[in-house]
Amino acid sequence: MIKPIKGFSKLSKSEKIEWITATYFNDAKTAKQAIQQYWNTDRKLQQLHDEFIENTITNYYLPFGVAPNFLINGKLYTIPMAIEESSVVAAASKAAKFWLDRGGFKTKVISTTKIGQVHFMYHGSFSKLQAFFKTVKPKLIEDTKHITKSMEKRGGGILDIELRNKTEDLKDYYQLHATFETLDAMGANFINSCLEQFAKTFKMEALHFEEFSEAESHIQIVMSILSNYVPNCLVRAEVSCPVEDLNENKTLSSEEFAHKFVQAVKIAEIEPYRAVTHNKGIMNGIDAVVLATGNDFRAIEAGAHAYASRNGRYSSLSHAEIKDGIFTFWLEIPLALGTVGGLTNLHPLVKVALEMLHQPDAKELMQIVAAAGLAQNFAALRSLTTTGIQEGHMKMHLMNMLNQLHATKDEKKKMVAYFKHNTVTHNAVEKALISIRMLADE
Template sequence: MATTRISGFYRLSPEERLELIAQARNLNGEEKQILSGAQPFSIRSADAMIENVIGVISIPLGVAVNFKINGVDRFIPMATEEPSVVAAASNAARTAYDLGGFHTSLSGSIMRGQIQIVDLPDPYGAQARIYEHKQEILDRCNAKDPTLVSLGGGAIDVEVHVIERAKEPMVVLHLLVDTRDAMGANAVNTMAEAVAPYIEEITGGRVVLRIISNLADRRLVRARAVFSAEELGGSEVVANIVRAYEFAECDPYRATTHNKGIMNGISAVVLATGNDTRAVEAGAHAYASVSGRYRSLTRWELNQDGNLVGSLELPMAVGIVGGATKSHPTARLALKVMDVQSAEELAACIAAVGLAQNLAALRALATDGIQKGHMALHARNLAVMAGATDEQIDLVVKMAIAAKDVRYDKILELTKQLQTGDVHGDGSDKQG
């Protein structure tokens, strides 16, 4: 197993990084061409995935390093357009690596399908009748997906809720389905639609909605790690990180941006692996509100050694089979690079990245502020916008950072100076 603790990984060229990952994960020539973009995702493949296709859009795919998760070193592919996200996750993971890395657990792989029943004269009687026919309901559901059942999954239980807060009472049946290594939307929705006529027969009511819920509270992933106080900058920095977390825990305005930072990392891995970013994001933010108040998804505290302990818990409905995880070649390769063999392992990796991402943001906020590192990386984008060539980008960024001014107008000025010969190659003014 190759170590992910790679010093200076960010200093390598994209070609050198790809070659290192290819050697570690035994990628062949075709797979390297797909990742590098030399063999692009075809418009024909795109047309088979969604409607009205006219083209494709490329998102940068980076690899976060330094991640040790449940004792296993893993490279983490991340697809994102936002500067500093991949670097921040890698740096945060480094501070936990020598203290054991990340430890995770999963509550299961159960998703909920909801069936809404209305026009009921006796909603509580209907609730009782549904429970009386539970096994028949489960059997009908499982008959729709014998493959899932053969893999140890399928519909396993029902919950029935009477909702009286609506204009008229309604009954909502929850199908609890173990979707195993799939995200499960197709399986759950198929079962819910198939069993709906039988539910009407049992209850005497009328079924309206039959749809999965993305609040996957029976599919929670938890991540924990200890981060070195010394590596983070000392006890004062650690204390400020805890204060920043307490602010998010108490204030929904702060919690919203706090949790957005967590999702910077989570959504990047979800997207890279071809999973449903909107489902994961909706579930996470709903879970942050289950207490009746929007709160932090993470917890931060000090242990007896003065090191920082972070934990994260949220729903994680992801899979490694079905959908774009198999139909998109880059998504398939992202799973190979990560070396995950189950949805549980994938969820563990995603949660670890979310926790690392949160620490990185809190550390930045508690010290120099978020903009120092972010803008230094964003300067590369600005240099491209200003017309800098590939050979000039790094020099323009170096000059802007030296001038402590990474605004676009300054970078545009420096780019023009460099291209007109008003500065030396080392960034100094010729007239100086």
């Protein structure tokens, strides 16, 4: 029976590995080798990675690929993508090439406002609370000057603070709802520091507000935290061309393809079961770029899916139409991204990714990421409405299967040639590989 361990965080890296491999693995030596083979031989670089998080024992690698030929607002990009899923980079690249000669991607940032909230409980008259907030609001802003000084010099800072009454949803619950501009920083630490100062000032000033009774003056701060739902930090990406230019598929006319494509998007707009998978495809492209550029893909995911539900039903993040003979496909999505601070200044590959993208500011990165998401969605819908998704996906997955079956370099070459004209399934790959090996043994 495994017993809890005390003081694990205080153990050295080697001691942590010794305990883990001895406790959880039948073959501790093999497990230790698997863990240590991903250590970086550069000690300084390895130490940098070790200090990103707590209790680090090794590095977990993801492929870092690139999708070239993205024409965005007339500027050509090669987009870095960190992802393990087969076919994502290939699909994005194919979509980028398709739109390269059709005007490329048109993008624009609609707004960049971010949100933070102080959640608190108050037992008393709302009109008194409103009067208190009106008097204390200037001091809330004044008391954060030591935090906001540098941000304000660059043109950002606190935009506004509102008092919101949420008692219809939860008894005695109110919030300070603050909006921020954080420019090229994602701004989480900045926002949270401001919110915690708001809470401290708000609570202390309430004790001295003359209109409050003794009970009313004791405001209970529950928590102060930024929101990853940023519906006003919004970017749009779009592609369009005459319907007759959608002429790359041999099995469908341009008109038939455009109609099926629009219908597929409309289904995702009204059917939540389809919309979830539809939007997951968009996030395949978005997350890969967000991760490669050192941003928080979990925050982006949460915000995007909340935005997809903003009208009371989960729906598609992308939309399509045919109007006056023009096919248009577009996406609007909230993206709170940064190009300074956090991993952007630390991770060597993040630095590579940002330099590859011409050192974008946060607004430009928002547009690049949105274009990647739209490209991924276009590629997926084009496959779904023509050949089906599995043909391309399984051929990309073929190499993973061959590696699992320990195929040699020569065997891989033969298998790739064979499956150019045959359907890829795990069973078919196993049988074909057995046949190749039997012929080689004769």
